[in-house]
Amino acid sequence: MGETRMAKFEEAPHSIYEGMVPVARLKDGHVYRHVISLLVDNEAGVLARVSGMISGRGYNIESLTVAEIDRDRQLSRINIATSGTRQVIEQVKAQLGRLVPVHEVRDLTDEGPCVARELALVKVACVGESRAEALKCCEIFRASVVDSTPQSFVFEVIGDTAKVDAFIDLMRPLGLVEVSRTGIAAIARGAAGFLKDSN
Amino acid sequence: MAARAAALKAEDHPEEFMSGARLILKALEDQGVEVVFGYPGGAVLPIYDELFKQNRIRHILVRHEQAAVHAAEGYARSTGKVGCVLVTSGPGATNAVTGLTDALMDSTPIVCLTGQVPTHLIGNDAFQEADTIGITRPCTKHNYLVRDAEQLARVIHEAFHVARTGRPGPVVVDIPKDVSMGQGRYAPPLQSASAHKTYRPRTAPDPRAIREAVALMARAKRPVFYTGGGVINSGARAVAALRELLALTGFPITSTLMGLGAYPADQDQWLGMVGMHGTFEANLAMHGCDLMIAVGARFDDRVTGNLALFSPGSRKIHIDIDPSSINKNVVVDVPVVADCGEALEALVAAWKAETAPRPGLAAWWRQVAEWRGRDCLHYEQKGPVIKPQHAIQRLFEIAKDRDPFICTEVGQHQMWAAQFCGFTRANRWITSGGLGTMGFGLPAAIGAQIAHPDALVIDIAGEASALMNIQELSTAVQHKAAVKLFIINNQYMGMVRQWQEMLHGARYAHSYTEALPDFVKLAEAFGCAGLRVSDPARLDGTIREMLEIPGPVVCEVAVDPAENCFPMIPSGKAHNEMILSAQDAAAKRITGEGLALV
Incomplete structure (x- = not known):
């Protein structure tokens, strides 16, 4: 097992027909982090179905976000960051695919290069030199100030999880008092789209 | 518009x-x-x-x-x-x-x-x-x-x-x-x-998967079919295709608890049930095979035993309509996401077209015959007390010509019923497999009887399970469902007692039921006929009497309270570590991680 590995896009990890995953890949005991996106019917309880299945089966979820993306077709997108062995990740995807309101399950990590971003609102209470230091960090991270009082700032920072983590760590000694994060929104790079054939 | x-x-x-x-x-x-x-x-x-x-x-x-x-x-x-x-x-x-x-x-x-x-x-x-x-x-x-x-x-x-x-x-x-x-x-x-806009289960197998499966089957020297409830769920076509494929290939076949009846138990290729209380020959064939063809079965822990030691030398083909069943517990080489019936029919067609020279199976069958020679279900009916296996074996022997539906509750009696009822047709065996629900059998029997008013429907029960939904006798009487409740009474929650004996130093914590009711009077109170037998010489006569009474009947069979269910793969052990008898059990104590498993 050991530490979690950041899974990288590999050439054709899957074989040519449904369910086929090379045995050697499934027997790889390392833990990988995967980003999975679902297209679901935006109906009452769909988030409870997804989160209940995940907790009921004991899968490890680092982030789960949901929002409507197509009002006319009542579609929502759920982005899940999860970690597990290859065998567990395949199970997570298969179990998600089994839920009736799920249109499509995409493993963005496997399908290869993808962008994942999250937004954090970070409140720092500080005076004096710390204020200047906080603003300098804000600039370096291309964060923006969305609220300011003589005793505090609220920064908005957008980036991948590691960047947001780094920004928050820098704010900690400067008077960090509160953090609110969105969890990730993720999308595959390139021209291929999620919505085109899911009607 | x-x-x-x-x-x-x-x-x-x-x-x-x-x-x-x-x-x-x-x-x-x-x-x-x-x-x-x-x-x-x-x-x-x-x-x-x-x-x-x-x-x-x-x-x-x-x-x-x-x-x-x-x-x-x-x-x-x-x-x-x-x-x-x-x-x-x-x-x-x-x-x-x-x-x-x-x-x-x-x-x-x-x-x-x-x-x-x-x-x-x-x-x-x-x-x-x-x-x-x-x-x-x-x-x-x-x-x-x-x-x-x-x-x-x-x-x-x-x-x-x-x-x-x-x-x-x-x-x-x-x-x-x-x-x-x-x-x-x-x-x-x-x-x-x-x-449906989202729910569209795949039923047709991918031809590439079928080709790979048949290529493996044609080369196999020690193949075994391992079939489950999915074959029966898939329906008559799947059952017919399975039987045809077995006839064509000549491979041996075992089945899970849920799959009994899909392949006839009176055929030479039938090895008996697989798993924790499966037969010696079925479990050793699973352990020693070089190709396992799983059809509508889900590699449940009751089937596999210790996963790390499960069938170590085999390639595996897995046909299942549910993609999440594939690679869940056991990693397989050839997954076939499809309806069992469609996949089996495709395999039949592909097998007929496959012309590669095939290795003979004679050596494999000789090995199977040797395992069969152990006669792992052997018990001895002697003395004045009825053995539970004997009661169930006699019941099925006497009833089988009437094509009965057999339901069960959960526990020892259920496993003995699975071992000793030789089903030859699908949909005749109705038991609670995955959840193991005591109290399942009597209402399930009533449901089967309502669907088949003229059929013989028997619930083989333990006295503890029977009491969990005994109120349904009233339903049976009201709706004239002539179910036969055949209670194997050993006064214990037998499977709990068996585990306490093997795992917990024979400290029988609350597995003995004091103050059991008088089942004959109980039956009569509900308006059913009630019978009781404890003498082995009267067993057959009492069973015949039960079958001849037109309405619902409760038949209580007082059996040996100490009998245990064998063979048994102890928790945490592999298929080749079966306990075959009480003497064997003493020699193979369950220790370590096995104690924590259910």
Whole structure:
């Protein structure tokens, strides 16, 4: 097992027909982090179905976000960051695919290069030199100030999880008092789209 | 445009609007429902009123909602149709939860209509309110809350479609009382399986997977088929294709508890059941094979034993309609995501076309014959006490010419029934496999009997399990379901006692039932016939008497209370570490991690 590995896009990890995953890949005991996106019917309880299945089966979820993306077709997108062995990740995807309101399950990590971003609102209470230091960090991270009082700032920072983590760590000694994060929104790079054939 | 035209037409024809309750009944009729198992209550009164006004759908009044679901399971498993349940809100729905979970674990198609408090009271802790959708979400294949009578017919049709297709399972439709009392228009059933916008289970196998599977089969020197309940769920075509494929290949076959009957037990290729209480030859064939062909089976822990030691030298083909069953417990080489019937038919065709020279199987069959020589199910009926195995073996021997439906409860008697009833047809064996629900058998037998009024339906029970839903004798009497409740009475929760003996120093904590009822008087109190036998010489006569009595009968067989069920793969052990007898058990104590397993 050991530490979690950041899974990288590999050439054709899957074989040519449904369910086929090379045995050697499934027997790889390392833990990988995967980003999975679902297209679901935006109906009452769909988030409870997804989160209940995940907790009921004991899968490890680092982030789960949901929002409507197509009002006319009542579609929502759920982005899940999860970690597990290859065998567990395949199970997570298969179990998600089994839920009736799920249109499509995409493993963005496997399908290869993808962008994942999250937004954090970070409140720092500080005076004096710390204020200047906080603003300098804000600039370096291309964060923006969305609220300011003589005793505090609220920064908005957008980036991948590691960047947001780094920004928050820098704010900690400067008077960090509160953090609110969105969890990730993720999308595959390139021209291929999620919505085109899911009607 | 067509929808708009229909809507305009409906405004001109107000008679097309019906009450929600009427819409429900009409939808059930159009789904071919003949029987509903249920129990009335406040939130479903409008639906019951509508049931009262018609004669096409028969209602079977049970005595507890759990039994309504089990009865529907017995109906479904004996017919291949969807079982239908109707219960009220709150306690009606929560009582049904065990049955729903049972149906989910054993992939049994059920549609359960639950009443709900009126929509404006939902969330207010109203009388007999429960969050049925929340409670049943993890124990159903899918569930629906219908908030508008206009949606009722569509949702009910969809519920039946989801319950019966793909990997079958239970579906709950929660109906607030104001919806069943409201007005709406009828919608006909879905026209095709692909009509659903998200739910489209794959049934046809990928030809590339079939080609790979047949290539492995043609080269195999030590192959074994391992089949499960999925073959029976898939239906008559799958059963016929399985039998043809077995005849063509000459491979040996074993089956899970749920799959018994798909392949006839009187054939030479049949190895007996696999798993914790499976036969020596089946388990060693699974352990020693070079190719395992799993069909509609899910590598359950009761089948595999210790996963790390499971069938170490084999390539594996896995046919399953549910992609999540594949690579879940055991990593397989060739997955075939498909309906078992379609996949087996494709394998038959591909096998006939495959011309590669095949290695002979003579050596493998010689090995199997050697394992069979151990006669692992051997027991001795001697002395003045009836052995439980003997009681079950005699029962099946005497009853088998009448093509009986055999139901069971859960425990030792269930395993002995699986070992000693040699099923030759599918859908004749109805047992709670995945969930292991004590109290399943009697209501399931009633459901099977309602579906097959002239058939012989027997529930083989233990005295502890029998008491869990004994109130259903009243249902059997009311609805003239002539089930035979055959109670193997050893005065213990036998399987619990067996484990306590093997794992916990024979400290029999609460597994002995004091103050058991007099089952003969109990039967008579319900209006059934009651029989009791304890003398081995009178066993056959008593069984014949039970079968000859026309109505429901309770037959109590007093058996050896100390008998244990063998063979047994102890928890945490591999298929080649079976315990074959009581003497063997003393030599192979269960230790370490095995103690923590169930």
